[in-house]
Amino acid sequence: MATNPMEQFKVHKIGPEIEISGINLSFTNASLFMVISAGLILILLLFGTREKKLVPGKIQLISEILYNFIAKMISDTAGKKAKPFFPFIFSLFVFILFCNMVGMLPYSFTVTSHIIVTLTFALFIFIGVTILGFVMHGFKYLRIFVPSGVPIVLLPIISIIEIISYLSRPISLSVRLFANMMAGHTMLKVFGGFVISLGLIGGWLPLSFSVALTGLEILVAFLQAYVFAILTCIYLNDALNLHH
Amino acid sequence: MKKFFALLTFLSTWETNIHSAEAGMPQLDPEYWFSQIFWLIIVFITIYILISKIFIPKIKGSIDMREDKIRKDLEEAKTFKEQAELKLKEYNSLMETAKLDVKKITSKSRQKLNEDMQIKKEQIQKKIDAEISNAGIEIKKLKNDSFDKVNLISQDIVSNLVKDIFGEDLNKSSIEASVSQTIKEYERDKQK
Numbered sequence: 001m002a003t004n005p006m007e008q009f010k011v012h013k014i015g016p017e018i019e020i021s022g023i024n025l026s027f028t029n030a031s032l033f034m035v036i037s038a039g040l041i042l043i044l045l046l047f048g049t050r051e052k053k054l055v056p057g058k059i060q061l062i063s064e065i066l067y068n069f070i071a072k073m074i075s076d077t078a079g080k081k082a083k084p085f086f087p088f089i090f091s092l093f094v095f096i097l098f099c100n101m102v103g104m105l106p107y108s109f110t111v112t113s114h115i116i117v118t119l120t121f122a123l124f125i126f127i128g129v130t131i132l133g134f135v136m137h138g139f140k141y142l143r144i145f146v147p148s149g150v151p152i153v154l155l156p157i158i159s160i161i162e163i164i165s166y167l168s169r170p171i172s173l174s175v176r177l178f179a180n181m182m183a184g185h186t187m188l189k190v191f192g193g194f195v196i197s198l199g200l201i202g203g204w205l206p207l208s209f210s211v212a213l214t215g216l217e218i219l220v221a222f223l224q225a226y227v228f229a230i231l232t233c234i235y236l237n238d239a240l241n242l243h244h
Numbered sequence: 245m246k247k248f249f250a251l252l253t254f255l256s257t258w259e260t261n262i263h264s265a266e267a268g269m270p271q272l273d274p275e276y277w278f279s280q281i282f283w284l285i286i287v288f289i290t291i292y293i294l295i296s297k298i299f300i301p302k303i304k305g306s307i308d309m310r311e312d313k314i315r316k317d318l319e320e321a322k323t324f325k326e327q328a329e330l331k332l333k334e335y336n337s338l339m340e341t342a343k344l345d346v347k348k349i350t351s352k353s354r355q356k357l358n359e360d361m362q363i364k365k366e367q368i369q370k371k372i373d374a375e376i377s378n379a380g381i382e383i384k385k386l387k388n389d390s391f392d393k394v395n396l397i398s399q400d401i402v403s404n405l406v407k408d409i410f411g412e413d414l415n416k417s418s419i420e421a422s423v424s425q426t427i428k429e430y431e432r433d434k435q436k
Contacts, residue, residue, distance in 0.1 A: 006269055011276040023278045030276065031283035038291045045295065049302035054310060067303045087296030095291060116277045117284055182271065 005189035009113055009182065030117075033109040037098040066094065073230055078237035085236055092121070093229035100181060100221030104214070112224075113181035115174060122174035125232050133239035144238060173231055180224045184217040398423050 013026035048063030056064055070090050074082050082089075096112055103110025111117055133141040145162040146155065191213060194206035399419050406414050 010270040011273075011280070013276070013279075018279075024276065025279045025282045026276070027283070028276050028279055030280050031287075034283055034287040038287045041291055042294060045299040045303075049299055049306070052302075052306040052309060054313060056306070060306065063299070063303055064307055067300070067307065087300050088292065090300060091288065091292040091295045094295070095288060111284075113271070114280060115271050116280050120281050120284055178271070182269075 005186045005193065008109070008185060008189060011114075029109050030111055030114065033102060033111050034099070037095065037102050037111065040102065041094050041098050066090075070229070073226075074233055077230060077233040079241060081240040082233065082236050089229055089232060089236075092232060093225055096121075096177070096228050097222060097225035100225055101218070103181065103185065104218055104221055110181050110185055112177055113185055115178045118174035118178040119170065121228075122170040125173070125235060126170040129235045129239045132236070133242075136240060137242050140242065141239070143242060169235065173228065177224050177228050180220055184213070184220055188213055188217060395420075395423060395427065398427070 011028045011030050013028045014032055015027050018025045018027065044059065045063055047059045049060070051057075051060070053060060067090070070093055071086065074086055074089055078085075099111040102108055103113065133144070137143075145159045145166065147158060147162065150158050188210060191206045191210040195203040195210065198206060399416075402419050402423060403414065403416070406412075406419070
């Protein structure tokens with residue numbers, strides 16, 4: 001019988017309950033998969049940088065491609081000034097990518113399918129970028145809400161729209177990733193359930209859908225990590241180079 | 245997206261209603277929110293520090309090393325090429341000067357040869373001239389001598405003839421005079 005497709009998102013604690021001043025900070029399956037993803041990243045990078053070869057091996061090539069890919073992404077969207085944030089964008093992209101990819105394994109847990117995780121990232125980026133903008137430009141940073149070349153009559157309306165769009169950045173950023181991951185995994189689970197419930201005769205159709213969806217979801221897993229990172233770069237660009 | 249989201253929420257609640265399990269999305273259950281934030285921060289800070297302090301410098305190092313090596317190799321190749329071109333130029337100029345030298349040497353030696361030949365010719369000519377003049381002098385001498393001898397012989401013959409025919413000696417001086425007179429006449433006739 002098909003189980004609840006939302007069951008895969010359930011968080012349960014592993015090991016003892018940890019409580020600090022009344023806040024439950026227990027180690028959970030979500031935490032476990034964060035650690036697993038981080039571990040995989042560190043293993044990849046460790047093997048990728050173990051020896052400095054002039055002609056790189058396979059793993060070294062992967063880490064160098066990753067490096068060049070993110071470096072190019074940052075320089076294309078945010079320019080030279082964003083170079084100090086390269087390690088952060090790199091870690092962010094790689095962490096989200098690995099969480100998404102690890103989540104694609106059956107019976108695993110998808111860390112990024114939880115709104116609280118993506119919201120934490122998004123709020124951190126939002127607050128960080130806002131502070132950065134004010135530090136770099138002072139109160140001139142508020143000009144981001146006043147686009148140039150707009151008739152004065154329209155300015156109040158445009159400004160309000162700009163402010164709303166600016167404030168909704170963390171929500172859109174976090175919900176995009178979270179909803180994509182959750183929807184994909186739910187869909188996979190639902191089709192998986194159909195395979196069982198339709199049995200040997202009718203189950204082939206949802207099974208083939210499942211296979212196709214798995215391919216699609218792997219693409220989405222990469223794409224969402226990329227979108228998250230590139231939007232972070234764009235927000236950084238807004239704060240670093242005040243264009244308006 | 246929002247419609248899809250709502251549909252999904254609806255679907256999930258519908259499913260849970262069927263199975264009469266816990267309601268809604270586990271994501272919205274705040275029980276483990278702080279735990280998730282806490283562990284996320286710990287894990288992310290850990291990998292951030294490791295990546296920024298260890299791995300990125302290492303990757304950058306190996307990429308830079310490769311680029312350096314490529315640039316150095318290219319520069320080296322360029323200098324080698326320049327050197328080769330310089331050497332070629334040097335060789336060409338050397339060949340040019342050598343050719344000129346060869347030309348000079350051949351023309352010089354030809355001139356010298358000509359001069360030498362001229363000198364030798366002149367010397368030989370002088371020698372020949374001297375020999376010819378010597379021979380001329382000798383011939384003249386011989387000619388004169390022969391005249392004198394012919395004179396003497398003819399005087400002898402004349403005196404002997406006169407003695408045989410006339411039985412007496414004529415005085416020498418008259419004989420001489422007549423002989424020389426006849427010879428002179430003979431030569432005059434000859435010249436005529």
